[in-house]
Amino acid sequence: MRIPPLSAVLYRQLGARASTGAHRSQWSPWVRSCQLRYNSSGTPQKEVTVEGKTYTTDSWMNTPSTILSAIPRRLHTQPDHPLTITRQLIESRFPGYQTHNNLFPIVTTHQNFDSLGFPPDHVGRSRTDTYYLNASTVLRTHTSAHQADTFRKDEADGFLISADVYRRDAIDRSHYPVFHQMEGARTWDRRLAEKQGKTLAQLIWDDVDKIPKHSVEVSDPNPTIHPERNPLQDGHAADETEAIAAHLKRSLEDVVVAIFNAARSATTDAAASEEPLKIRWVEAYFPFTSPSWELEVFWQGDWLEVLGSGIVQQSILDNAGVPHRVGWAFGLGLERIAMLLYGIPDIRLFWSTDARFLGQFSASAAPKRFTPFSKYPACFKDVSFWLPARSSSSAAGGASPPPTAAGSTATTGAGFHENDVMEIAREVCGDVVEDVRLTDEFVHPKTGRRSMCYRVNYRHLERTLTNDEANDLHARFRRELVDKLGVELR
Numbered sequence: 001m002r003i004p005p006l007s008a009v010l011y012r013q014l015g016a017r018a019s020t021g022a023h024r025s026q027w028s029p030w031v032r033s034c035q036l037r038y039n040s041s042g043t044p045q046k047e048v049t050v051e052g053k054t055y056t057t058d059s060w061m062n063t064p065s066t067i068l069s070a071i072p073r074r075l076h077t078q079p080d081h082p083l084t085i086t087r088q089l090i091e092s093r094f095p096g097y098q099t100h101n102n103l104f105p106i107v108t109t110h111q112n113f114d115s116l117g118f119p120p121d122h123v124g125r126s127r128t129d130t131y132y133l134n135a136s137t138v139l140r141t142h143t144s145a146h147q148a149d150t151f152r153k154d155e156a157d158g159f160l161i162s163a164d165v166y167r168r169d170a171i172d173r174s175h176y177p178v179f180h181q182m183e184g185a186r187t188w189d190r191r192l193a194e195k196q197g198k199t200l201a202q203l204i205w206d207d208v209d210k211i212p213k214h215s216v217e218v219s220d221p222n223p224t225i226h227p228e229r230n231p232l233q234d235g236h237a238a239d240e241t242e243a244i245a246a247h248l249k250r251s252l253e254d255v256v257v258a259i260f261n262a263a264r265s266a267t268t269d270a271a272a273s274e275e276p277l278k279i280r281w282v283e284a285y286f287p288f289t290s291p292s293w294e295l296e297v298f299w300q301g302d303w304l305e306v307l308g309s310g311i312v313q314q315s316i317l318d319n320a321g322v323p324h325r326v327g328w329a330f331g332l333g334l335e336r337i338a339m340l341l342y343g344i345p346d347i348r349l350f351w352s353t354d355a356r357f358l359g360q361f362s363a364s365a366a367p368k369r370f371t372p373f374s375k376y377p378a379c380f381k382d383v384s385f386w387l388p389a390r391s392s393s394s395a396a397g398g399a400s401p402p403p404t405a406a407g408s409t410a411t412t413g414a415g416f417h418e419n420d421v422m423e424i425a426r427e428v429c430g431d432v433v434e435d436v437r438l439t440d441e442f443v444h445p446k447t448g449r450r451s452m453c454y455r456v457n458y459r460h461l462e463r464t465l466t467n468d469e470a471n472d473l474h475a476r477f478r479r480e481l482v483d484k485l486g487v488e489l490r
Helices: 008-013 028-033 082-091 143-153 190-195 200-208 238-266 270-274 314-319 334-342 347-351 418-432 467-485
Strands: 034-038 044-050 053-056 098-100 106-108 132-134 137-139 158-166 178-189 217-219 278-283 289-299 302-312 325-333 379-386 433-443 450-458
Touching (some): 082 158, 143 314, 178 190, 238 278, 238 289, 238 302, 238 325
Parallel strands (some): 098 158, 217 278
16 A cells, blocks of 8 residues: 555654655665666667666656665565564564565556556656656556556465555655555455355454454544445445454554564663553545555554555456455555664664664564664755746656656756755765755745755764765755756855
8 A cells, every 4th residue: 555654743753853755875786787778979778777677768767876776675675684574573463464575666657556546647646756767667656556466366365565665755864765665455255255155244254353362452433434534335335344344453453563562672761661552543545445544553652653554445356357355455664663663763774784783683583772873973054046937747657748858857947846856965965965954945026036945964874974075965966956957056
């Protein structure tokens, strides 16, 4: 499922401001597997090769090599990595479910959007949000891009998909343009119920009884079905939906209890370790489930959003060739869970190869709170500029293409979007940029021109930056803003 944004409460819990984005260092060892081809004149040809697969690019192309070169890392499969340990902990609560951990991240817009019922004008299709190789090919923005294909194979009643996903975003310590999600689904075959002489609801309730019970306080005040807020799907019976919802909620409560029990055992905060765990279900909306819910947990004094879930839209199953199946799905962010589990304060650390970070985690040992390195000093620098003449931005995957050259990240004269500033900061500065935030903007009363001022926080995770290094990065950042966005520096 496409995961809802991390709540402001959780940002505060992780010691970061409530906005979006962050990035990693240059991945030079991997660049060979993700390269643009050039002809003898030095002009880029319209194709890109990623791990031996070649794609023709067009005017939708907005994916820099720094993003493509992250693909081979697959952090969620590296032994003793905190994301791998977190994934394995969750997988252990779903015995018998088929797991998929190596699905390729480049997919079609049909897989990423159309198969899930995203409308053509959905904001998720925008080039400001999504990395495109061409008008019909993207880096997946969620693990749900593989949901319909996995349903179509019809190989197991339950499955889990864990994968790296990609979204253009702002920069801070809680977000990254490459992060990791887990998707889970459980379906039942109506034909099996008929064969056993049971109703489908009876078959599902039998499975509910097999889920481990817990003693955690759960708040679930709303009815499973509400005609306006959480409607019953056409063709679904109310008793079947009640049974599916019960199985979904009991299954995910079991996961959350396991995660937060592990987190409590790892924390050094005596009050937090003794605080009783509380869970609540909140009505939600997702385009590919109905009814839908988010699960929240009361942790260290705040309610934290953990995951999204719901009853799979029957049209997805019908279009996948399994109309006889009904069931539920959920999605969660692995970094989100691992940061809570281990107390990791900065999402960039997951990409670190520093032994001082990786040496603190082991799949064979109980989780322990992360011990931070000495924090190196920050270096703040501002950049102010006038925007060029404005024009409308556009969305892809079905809309008309933007007037850009293939391979460019942004376009002079195109509609301004903050994510373009963040993307340039990532390309120039890599992991050295910790935070970029808008500090001032105004419109000139006479000319109508719009001015923006951003404050950039440069901080290396492993050593102290010299002032000359920070000045050089900032000068390159300023030049790229002019070259790629057409702004006028102030």
